[in-house]
């Protein structure tokens with residue numbers, strides 16, 4: 740079941756993500772990261788792979804792409820904040836990016 744994380748649970752799941760460059764948004768309960776690729780094809784290829792996982796998990800990113808840069812924000816709209824699904828998708832994005 741998706742639910743907002745307690746502070747302790749959040750600290751635990753977020754620790755490795757903060758290490759890999761995810762940060763908390765200042766204006767809302769969400770996390771964000773900027774991914775920079777070699778070129779547009781690499782960026783869009785990564786987005787395609789991430790999109791397939793997002794759809795599989797029914798958990799969708801807020802993101803934008805300009806040339807080789809992808810800005811990602813993750814939050815769980817159904818609960819109005821960060822849930823375990825955001826950490827799961829963030830981790831998958833890192834793995835697909837090659838930071839695992």
Ligand SMILES: C[C@H](O)[C@H](O)[C@H]1CNC2=NC(N)=NC(=O)C2=N1
Pocket residue numbers: 797798799800814815816817818
């Ligand atoms: C009805 C549908 O399952 C929900 O709206 C899903 C779809 N994708 C989602 N994605 C994200 N990021 N948060 C949600 O709460 C969410 N909810």
